[in-house]
Amino acid sequence: MVVDEGWSLVPINPRAEVTQARILSNRKVGAYHHIAFEAGEIGRYAKPGNFIAIAVGGDFSSMPLHRVFAIYRAKAEGIHASTIEIIVAAHGKGSEWLVKQSEGSQLRITGPLGTSFPLPAEPVNVAIVGGGYGSAPLFDLADHLKTRGCRVDAVIGASTSSKIFAPLDGKRTVNSVTVTTEDGSAGVQGRVTDVLDELIDRQRIDLIYSCGPMAMLKAIDEVAQRHQISHLISVEEAMACGIGICMTCVLPIKDSKGIVKMTRTCIEGPVIDSERVLWSKGIPEGTWGAP
C-alpha cells in the first residue's frame, strides 16, 4: 500500500545536522506554544514525521539531555536559513524552559531526525488521526498526501478543547476534520476511536496515519486491524539523546525477518508500520536476547 520514498523508513536519518538555531517567534496557541526557528539546513531536508532534538537550559544548564519535538512545518527557504516550526506542550523542566525563550534566542538543534511517513504510491483514501500535540506533524503530511491526489480526513482528539491542535490552514488542507474531546468542550464528546469506525466505512479509508500517546495508538490499531487496513504510527518514547546512541527509547518491534528486538525508536522510528509493533508493555517473551 505504501511506498518508501527513498529513505522514509531507513534507520539513522542521513540528513541530520547540528545547528545553532534562532527563535523567529514563540506564541501561545491554546495549551501549546508554537515556536518557529531559523535552523540551518534542517528545514530543507525535513520530511513529515521527522523530529528535532533541542538542547535546553542555556549555557549553564543543569539539564544535559536533549528534548525532542516533532516538526510541525518546515520551509526550505527562509531569509537566512531554512525554517522549522514545532508545537510544544510545556510539561517538565526542559519544555517549561523552552516555552519561555524569546524571539532571537539561540538554541542548539539537531535534526531532522528519525524516520518519516512513507507516502502511498497511488491516490487512496487516508485518515490522519492525532491526539493532543500529536496532530502537529500530520498537517504537513496531509499536504503531501493531497498533492498525490489522496482524499484526507482528519480526526483530532484531546482531553479538552485547549489541547486540540488544529490550525486553520491545516484544516483547509484536509477534506474533513472531526474533533473529539473527552470532556466534550469541543466537537464530539469521546475519543478518536469513537468516530473512527464510522469514518473508515463512510470514506472507505485505505490507510491510517496516527500520532499521539501510546494508548491511543494501540486503540486506533485495534480499529485498523479490525478493518484490515494499513496503519502507520509515530510513537513517543522517552528519549535521552534522540540520535541512536543511548538505547533508552526502545520498544519491542519486529524486524524484517519477524524477530522481535528492543528497537531504538529515535532512529528506526518514530514512524513505524504498526504491523511491526508489539503492544505489550515490558520485554515480551521471545524478544531477541531476552533472558
Place this chain on the structure above:
Amino acid sequence: MVVDEGWSLVPINPRAEVTQARILSNRKVGAYHHIAFEAGEIGRYAKPGNFIAIAVGGDFSSMPLHRVFAIYRAKAEGIHASTIEIIVAAHGKGSEWLVKQSEGSQLRITGPLGTSFPLPAEPVNVAIVGGGYGSAPLFDLADHLKTRGCRVDAVIGASTSSKIFAPLDGKRTVNSVTVTTEDGSAGVQGRVTDVLDELIDRQRIDLIYSCGPMAMLKAIDEVAQRHQISHLISVEEAMACGIGICMTCVLPIKDSKGIVKMTRTCIEGPVIDSERVLWSKGIPEGTWGAP
C-alpha cells in the same frame, strides 16, 4: 579615630532579607557592567561597604551558590521598592551569566550583608583607595564622609584604563582623584601605593579606607602603618553562601582579645579594621584551634 555608627562592624547584618529583585538597567561601563535593581527593602537599609548575594543561572541553574557584590549605590525609595546598584566584572560562569541578564529579569537577592564602613566622629582628612571594581563602594562612603565635613581624596588604580571605575558624580563628590594604571593608559603609571605616600603627607591624611585585591590592601597597609594612620579595609575572599553558614570565606583575624581566629569575612567583614588582619597566607601558627 572612628566611631562605629550603631552596628557598622557588628557581625551578622541584622537587616538582611531575601527578596525577588528586578533588573532596572544593565549597561557596560568600561570593562564592567553597571546593574541597577529594584530590591525590596535592601536599598533602604544598605550602608556603604555592605554587599549583596545573588542567586545565578535562573530556574534550571547548575550553579547552586551565591555570587556576592559590593553595593555601589543604594536608594531608600524607588518607584516600587528601594534600589541598589552594583558594578560587576564578568569573571567566571555566574558573573558572566549575570551581565547577560536584561532589564526586567527577576533575580533572588539576599542583602544587605556584612559589615559597613564606620565613620569618623570628627571631620578629618580621609583617603579612599580603590583597586579595579573595588572603588565601587567607596564613592557612596565618600558622600557620607563629606556630609560629616571630611576632606576626601581618592586614589583609584587598576591594571589598565578600562578597569578604572570612577564615575563622574563620584569624582565630583571627592576633593581630588588620582588615577594610577599599571600600563600607564590613564593617570599616573604605577600602583596606588606609588602616589599614596605623597598624598598622605600633602593632605595630612588621618584615615584610609581601601577596597581591592588582597595584595593591594596589604601594600596600602604597609604605607598606613609607616605613617601610623588608621586603615579600614574591605576584603574579598571566595564566598559560597555570603551569610555565615558555610565557613569558606575565612581569614586569620584577631578578635577583640587579640586571639587569632579563622574568621568569616562575610559576617565579620568585609569591612575590617586592618589592625585585626594577619596578612600571612594559610593558617598562621598560634591561630586558635590550629593543630
Place this chain on the structure above:
Amino acid sequence: MSDVDLSTELAYAKFENPIFTASGCASSGKELAQFFPLTELGAMVTKSIMLRPRSGRATPRMAETPSGMLNSIGLQGPGIDLFLEEDLPWLLNTGARAVVSIAGESVDEYGALSRRLRGVKGISAIEVNISCPNVENRGLVFACDQASARAVIETVRINIGGEYPIIAKLSPDVTDISLIAGEVINAGADGLALINTLLGMVIDSETLKPVLGGKTGGLSGPAIRPVAVRAIYQVHAKYPKIPILGMGGVTSGGDALQLIAAGASAVSVGTASFGDPLAPVRIKEELASLLEGHGFSRIRDAIGVAHV
C-alpha cells in the same frame, strides 16, 4: 499552609516537622535566625563539634561544581566547651529543637564528647558524624571501616547513656552502605543519617593544581541526590524499622518527598541554604502541599512508600 500532619519521629525523639538543617550548613543557628524563626524547623542540626577548638583547613575551602560544590572546611569550630557554654544555650533559648552533631579523631574522643554531652538538657538527639579520618588507624575514615564505625557507636552508646537517640551519620563512599548500617545498628545506633558528602576533587583551570587547600573535598548539592535516594532506599529495604534522617541535594519539597518515599523519616537541607537562606522553610511548605496533593493526611504514611 496545608492540614497535613507533618510530625515525625527519629527513634524516641519526636519533631513537629521533618525539615531539619544539615550539619555544617547552618552553623549553630544564629546566622539563619536572621532570616526565619528557627522554630520553623523540625530541628537545627548543629555543625559537627569536636573536643577542642579547631581552625579547620587552609583556604580555598570550596569549589562550585555542576549542580554541586566541594568543601574542605575541615571541621572548624569552637570545641565542645565553648559550644555548650555559648552556642547551644543560645540555640535552645530560641525555642528551636537541637540535634547536636559530634565528630572525633579517635574512638576515645567520641567517648569524651559523649561524656560531656551526657545529661545536657534540651538536646533532642545526637548525630554522630563518623566521616572523619581516624588518626589511630592510618587516617582511615571511621565510616568506611566496619570495625571503626562500630567502635565509635559502641563508645557513644556507653558514654551517653540512653538519654538521647543516637543517629549515626554514614558516608556513601563505601562498597556497601548497608553493611556499615548493620554494624552501627548492632552497636546501638537508634537511627541513621544518610548521606554525608562524596569525596571529590576539582583542578584549577589556570594553575592545573587541585583548587582546594585540602586537595580533596566533600561533594554535596543536587548532583548527589540520586546517590542519596539510592542509599536511603537500600538501607530502608534492609532495616525498615530503623529511622533515617535523609540528606543530599534537597532543594525542593519534591526532592524531600523523594527521600521520604525512599525511607527517610526526616530530611536535612544543606547546600540549598547557601543559595537561598529561606530554603528550609520553603521546602517544608512545598512538601506539605505535595503530600496533600498525593492524598496523604500525615507524613508518616509517606515514609518508605516507594518500597510498597
Place this chain on the structure above:
Amino acid sequence: MSDVDLSTELAYAKFENPIFTASGCASSGKELAQFFPLTELGAMVTKSIMLRPRSGRATPRMAETPSGMLNSIGLQGPGIDLFLEEDLPWLLNTGARAVVSIAGESVDEYGALSRRLRGVKGISAIEVNISCPNVENRGLVFACDQASARAVIETVRINIGGEYPIIAKLSPDVTDISLIAGEVINAGADGLALINTLLGMVIDSETLKPVLGGKTGGLSGPAIRPVAVRAIYQVHAKYPKIPILGMGGVTSGGDALQLIAAGASAVSVGTASFGDPLAPVRIKEELASLLEGHGFSRIRDAIGVAHV
C-alpha cells in the same frame, strides 16, 4: 587547529589524539558517523558487548538528574558474534581506531569473550567493563570485590594473549578504588578506565516509585566529574606508570584537561554526546587550544601535572 602534539598512548597502543567516546554512549559508531568522521576521534570505544545477544532492561531506562542522568540500559546488544561479523568490520572500515569493550556475567564468560577476540585484526585495545553483577557470586559487582576483579582480568589476560592492551574499567562505588586498581594491575591489566557510573536512584514525583524499570541506575554526566577527577588523581598518585583512560562528566576541553592533569592519558566523552553529537570533536579542539595557552607543546607533558 593548534600545533600541539595531541598523540598519546595507553600502554603499547598509540592514538593520534586523546579524545575517545565512552562505552555505551556511542553504540558502535554508525550513529555518530552521521555527524563527523569517526577518524576525528582518538578512538571509538564500543558499547560493552556480551557473549550472547541481550535485550537489556525494561523501560523506562533513563532519568535526567541535576547535571547528570541515570541509565539502566542493562547492556542491550547483539552479542559478540554479530558484533564481530557486522559492527566491528563496519567501524574499522571507516578508518577509525576501535577499543572494544566487553562485559560478562561470570569469569568464564569474560574468558570466552577474550577467546573470541583473540587474533581479531584491527582492534586497538580491549576495555574490560567489570561493573557487572557476577551471577556466580550473589550478583556482587565484579569491580566491587577485589578477588572477582582480579579473577576477571587474569582470565582475560590468559585468554587474549598479549595482542591488545587490556584496560580494566573500574567502578567508583567502592571504599578504596586504589585497592581494586592494585588488584587488576597485578592481574595483568595494562591500563585502567576510570570511572564507570555511580549507583543512583530517582523516585517519580507522581507515582512515588522508582522511575527506572531497573529501579537503580548508573549516574553519569557533569554531576560526577569531581568524583572522576578524585579517583583518577588517587590512582595515578599510587600507580603513576599505569596509563589511565579517564571519563566522567567531560563536556568541555577544560574538563578533559582536568582529568588529564589528574593523571589520565586519554579521555572518553559519554553523556555529553547525548546533548551535543559534536561534543567529542569540539572538546578535542578546545583541549588543543587550552594546552597551547598553557604553553604545552605536547599533551604528554600535561598528563598528571596536578601532582607535581
